Amino acid sequence: MAIQDRRAALKTANRHAIIVAAAQIVSERGLPGLTADELAARADVSRRTIFNHFGSLDEIVTAGFIEAMGVIVEEFTAVAEATPVGEGTAASMFDEIAQVIRATDIVTPLSRMLRLLSPEDPMDAHQDARVRESLRIISDRLAAEVLRRHHGADPLDVNVLVGSLTGGLGVVALHWHVRTGASDDPESRAVWDELVDRVLTTLRDGFGRARD
Numbered sequence: 001m002a003i004q005d006r007r008a009a010l011k012t013a014n015r016h017a018i019i020v021a022a023a024q025i026v027s028e029r030g031l032p033g034l035t036a037d038e039l040a041a042r043a044d045v046s047r048r049t050i051f052n053h054f055g056s057l058d059e060i061v062t063a064g065f066i067e068a069m070g071v072i073v074e075e076f077t078a079v080a081e082a083t084p085v086g087e088g089t090a091a092s093m094f095d096e097i098a099q100v101i102r103a104t105d106i107v108t109p110l111s112r113m114l115r116l117l118s119p120e121d122p123m124d125a126h127q128d129a130r131v132r133e134s135l136r137i138i139s140d141r142l143a144a145e146v147l148r149r150h151h152g153a154d155p156l157d158v159n160v161l162v163g164s165l166t167g168g169l170g171v172v173a174l175h176w177h178v179r180t181g182a183s184d185d186p187e188s189r190a191v192w193d194e195l196v197d198r199v200l201t202t203l204r205d206g207f208g209r210a211r212d
Contacts, residue, residue, distance in 0.1 A: 015053045017043040022060045026116050066134045068109035073141045075104040080149050088150045098200045107192050114182035139166040168199040
C-alpha cells in the first residue's frame with residue numbers, strides 16, 4: 001500500500017509540475033512557444049511522462065485553466081463545512097452557490113489565464129472552447145459537492161441548477177473580457193461584479209420577471 005501511495009503521490013506531483021511549467025512558458029512566450037521538449041525540461045520530467053498524463057499540449061493548457069478555476073469548488077466546500085445545511089430546496093441551494101460565486105476571487109485566476117491564452121481576441125474559438133470545457137468540469141465537481149451536502153436532493157435538479165450557474169459564469173467571462181480586456185484592476189472588478197449580479201438575479205428570479 002505504501003508503494004502505491006508513493007506512486008500516486010509522484011503522479012500527482014508530476015502532473016502539477018507539468019501544468020505549472022506550461023503556464024510559465026506560455027506567460028513568457030505565448031502559446032506558440034510551448035513545446036514538448038522545453039516543457040519536459042522545465043518540469044523535470046520526460047516527454048513520455050507528459051503524454052502519459054495528457055493527450056496533447058493544448059490539453060495541458062486547459063488543465064491549467066481548470067486548476068485555476070477550481071477555486072470555486074474549493075471555496076464552496078470551505079463555506080459548506082463552516083455553515084449549517086440549508087433547507088435543501090432549489091432556492092436555498094441556489095443561494096448557497098450564489099453566495100460563494102459572489103465572495104470568491106474569480107477575477108485573479110481568470111484574468112491571468114485569459115490574458116495568457118488570448119490577450120488580443122476575446123472571441124478566439126480555442127479560448128472559448130477551453131473556458132467552456134473548464135466550466136463543464138467545474139460544474140460536475142461542484143454538483144457532486146452540492147449532492148454530498150444535500151443527500152436528499154434530486155440529482156437532475158442539482159445538475160440543472162449548477163449547470164445554469166456555471167454556464168452563466170462562462171457568459172459573464174466572455175462579456176467581461178470584451179469590456180475590460182481581462183485586466184485586473186478596480187474598474188474591471190466592478191464590471192465583473194455588475195455582470196455577475198445581473199446574471200445571478202436573472203437566474204434567481206427568472207427571465208419572465210427580468211423583462212418586467
